Amino acid sequence: MSCVVGIDLGSTTTKAVILDENREVLGRGITNSRSNYDLAAAVAKTEAFINARFGLIEQQLGTTKTVAMVSRLRRAFVMEQILQQLRRLEQLMIEETDRSAPAQLKAPLKTAIEEICKRITHEEEQRFKQPPMLRSDFFRDAAGSAFMRIAEQIAEPTGASFDRLVGIYDKCIIRVENEPLDLDFRDHIGDALRRVGNPEGLVEAVEYAVAKDLAPSYTVGTGYGRARLPFPKEQIRSEILCHGLGAHAMFPGTRTVLDIGGQDTKAIQVDQQGIVTNFQMNDRCAAGCGRYLGYIADEMNLGLHELGPLAEQSTRCVKINSTCTVFAGAELRERLGLGEKREDILAGLHRAIVIRAMSLLARSGGVDDEFTFTGGVAKNPAAVRAIRDLIKENYGERTLNISPDSIYTGALGAALFASRIAA
């Protein structure tokens, strides 16, 4: 089957979308961005093809009962990927300890590292047995939070210093992310299948999906890091164009698009064909971008996806005085110290980022019907609520479109450009 690929290399995440000949989405993949851009793009693409092959399995089976079976297989697959990366991380951390730790600390540090990795492995296996819970898709987040938590518990008793453990982890997680590992469909689907007990019917469907030939005929890249993708110039489109087109494809009635990405915010006006007529962009300051919330999440030792739901529990929105992201982080700690509620401060922080976006929208020409909200922040319920309220206050009733796949808008636009060229 011939297909085209769009890749959106963002500052925080890299996304890939695969379209078939009829411009229907075959698969979507996402990974966290890292200093090795080629690798980030390759991983996102691999993930998209894995997603496409799981789609094929579902298609092959096709009943509600098997959907649950496939999703279990999918989780087993993800766990195999995580365990493989964890084994590599452990190996690198042991090597790093041998290389750089003072002689008397080598043994306790290595004991601690082995114990931490053993416990993370165990936690992952337990997690698989329980009903699925929301968490970040990325190894860095899954491993990082578990590592810090366990390291804090066992650093003292084993005589390994917590700071040193964190230092070693920081060095090695970067290496794991920047070397190519075997994480493809074929590499782990066998193990995943065995883990779910080789159920009847599923094995055949997997064999079908493995054998299916998916050959991309054309790839277009976009996003903040597009200039560094290993593509010729004609295979690169600006993120503004891709977001406009992607949003138009998802919601053909779209006239205004707001994209709050990792490190920039874009307000885009498009016409009936999805062609950009005007836009405004902020990429000089993290306040008002997704990174703002990412920074706050780090400050609070929370996962990014936990912020919105927590802020939703607020009963009294606190007004945040700082504009700068780093200062807002300090203000947050100060307010927590003064006994203000976490959820109220978070509600204030969400409102602050949306207010920044509103001024960008105003400068780009306002908010027309229909309004489409894209980017990672559109997944955040508190940000969505804030934007709904503020648009109503300033522009009146507007249809607000948010796709569950809104994070892939740019990649979808890029894939559509690719299909136009391929056609």
Added chain:
Amino acid sequence: MTCISAGIDVGSGAVKVAVMRSDRDGNETVIAKESARIRRREVAKVVDEVFEAATAAADQDEIHYIATTGEGSEFPQATGHFYGMTTHARGALYLAPAARAVLDVGALHTRAVAMDERGRVIDYKMTSQCASGSGQFLENIARYLGVSHDEIGALSIEATKPEKVSSICAVLAETDVINMVSRGITTQDILRGVHESMADRFVRLLRSLQFDGPAFVSGGLASDVGLLGALRDGLAKKAAAGTGTIEVVTHGDAIFAGAIGAALCGGFRYRKLGQASVAWDAAGAAVASPAAGVR
């Protein structure tokens, strides 16, 4: 009359405590000093911990005056509070008597203070409400590079081709750094580039003040030889352009400048009050007293 006083300096990144002995003849000695990073802990707890550690190390029967400075005005046992500007000037003068200016590089703010030979503040300038070029900014970048706090300086001075950080925003500069790594720029050159962009700001800050003598670098980054190097180079470049030179000095205890200054200010106020035989028993009375003429 000998006075034992403690100074508690609560910054946005760390808590520093110094215990000092001072007498009327101007003999002043540090008898204990302790510090701890706040990280993501509750500030009040860190303050208690560090204060306890310092007073235990000082091993004195009585502490006559407990002075707070920085953001530490909430410490319940405190006798009085002094402005950060005042205490840094006083502490800098103690550590480097020739200094006539202080550049206090903190986690979030940087301020430059010009002072006279007695440590009185003449003028000051602070960075604005944006964390660009702050200590936190440098720490974030180092963390991304997998470099620990104390390795930063040594790596920076090994740089051969410093790479300027173009982004103004402290948070987005992290992305700039990722970009640099992906372009194959060495850790050394990146760190030096960050140091240079910080130094640029500090040079402007220092040169906006009038003072006659060396500038003393205090705060957590005073031990960062890379930053000091970049700052000296930045100032030398200006001097070469014929606009006067500024010498940069620091001290191994520079991170305690605020705490030492607070302890000294506290000790001075205590003796002053003793001389004037002002009856006082509560912190409020001491602070409100007109005899407390310490600047």
